Amino acid sequence: MSDYGGSQAHIMTIQYCFPEDNSSCRKEVRTGTGNIFLFTLLSFISVCTVFLNLLVIISISHFKQLHTPTNLLILSLAVADLLVGLILMPVNIMGLIDTCWYLGNMACAAVLLINFFSLAASLCSMMLIAVDRYIAVNDPLSYSTKLTVCKTTIFITFEWTFCLLYAFIFLYFNDNLHPSQNMNRCHGECVMYIKYQWMIVDLIVMFVTPCSIILILYSFIFNVAKQQAIAVRSVLNTTSNTQRTKVSISSETKAAKTLGIVVCVYLFCWIPSYVSNLLVENISSLSLVWNVFGWIAYINSSMNPLIYAIFYPWFRASVKYILTCRMLQSSSSRFNLFV
Template sequence: MSITTYQHNMTVQYCFPEDNSSCIKEVRTGTGNIFLFTLLSFISVCTVFLNLLVIISISHFKQLHTPTNLLILSLAVADLLVGLIAMPVNIMGLIDNCWYFGNIACVAVLVINNVTTVASLCSLTFIAVDRYIAVNDPLSYSIKITVSKTSVFIVSGWFSSLLYILIFLYFNDDLLPSLIMIRCHGECVMYVKYPWMTVDLIVTFVTPCSIMFILYSLIFNVARHQAIAVRSVINSTFNRQLTKVPFTSETKAAKTLGIVVCVYLACWIPFYLSSLFVENMSSFSLLWTVFGWLIYISSSMNPLIYAIFYPWFRASVKYILTCRIFQSSSSRLNMFQKHF
């Protein structure tokens, strides 16, 4: 949760008026703040709505029950939790900096926020592996990558994310002071010390992003060689010169998901670069707030990318919005009949 401190446009009072030892409430007022809260609330609603469309589409239509789409479903669930929990809690912290729901709820929110982040990276890494196998070894792809195996990887990714966050938040008190420090009643703030910023940078950013970068580089290198081979065959067969060979469906999917990864990284890089130069960052700092919302916005971007590049998603959305998914046998509709 991100909480920002301003020195103007605020009314000072206690979070709990009956408790003088509680935190000082900082209420943000003014037209600019109201516009900001309205805009962020709109982004939160759109994030929930768009990712719900992705989840319903893949869950309802049987033709979309593929390993790759299951990974997209996992990513959409993480993005949905961001819009449903992380964004509203963050907006509450911007309106006033008080936490009214107790320490247990505070810890739960911090865990959920961080688990969804790490789970998103796991899903993106699995997607890169899935696309690499599909493009590099298409003949044995259906044997190596199945729905059941993918489901196991998804569950393992979420469990590993939860385990890492629990260790990150609780089990390193011998090495560092507690990462959750409640200075006064009504505060829910996570303090991250510089050594753990470095650890988190390596575990949740450098490692998975390096894997994704390497795999997508290999994917497009393979695609380039395949295009050259196809062009050579066509030229020798029809005795004509072609300058461009259409991408295969697998390569198109890899290209689309590569864009998802690039957008995700573009939203994350500012936060991690800033963490390298800040020795002690708390979740109420202005820097954390700005870069935190940049990260949140990436959860809204993914469904928009699907809508632009995936015809099956546009088709499924039409069925959902017109309520035709409630018709009998709608789950067996062919989402690809007009495509490819």
């Protein structure tokens, strides 16, 4: 067993998960200074992921000024990222510390379902954000009538329903859901296995297709924004309407650039995972490669709120109100965050 902690001495005790059961898995508990440091670091990342995404969720949910179609999509993304930090990261950390699974097949299947569901919902939210930004930049004057809060809520509902259905079908056909078909080798193991053909399906359905749509839309967004900026500068008659259009285009372009960074970070975190998985015929979550690149992918859920904090003044303002408890005031939901 490799030492995750580096060159320091590795101490491992081997027992059985369920000593009274002849089919029990061997229990491997990783200790040592290096491992303790690693687990502490990963736990810190998990706590930060939960805390930062909660700030995004509370901000958009509480302050009425933030109840816009774009922010609802950001809220959807933050909820998906919250599931990663709240459930997937802690479960993965526990699996690194103690290889035994004590919660049974149903809990194992639920965790695997949440894993695929939340990660799929994260990418689909980004795709909807790209569609939203394309409409906003392509036709900023009629954007508010084309995409309303009500319509956005419906789109998000369809998105999460599709992701849940996809995750269920994917895991079912990989024999990860039904206890009688589960490929666990012994009692006390919760392992995800993915057949190679389904890895190709997942690559196409949940990576190549949505990412291609996102990249194509963002290429259109920046091209249209550039053309509109040139058109505005060429207008000699600077009326108030023209000025408002110019401000609107500038605002939408800045938002598109910010969310474009979110997409680039996503691709940077997820491409290594998909590339490495394609090199193996049948993928198992027990592998070291799975864990290393899996954590790189998980960290993407921590990066999104940090990007908002850097580029969105409204997020910094809302966080200040939340951390200073001013949001507890009766009229706090109507605070102006764009001062």
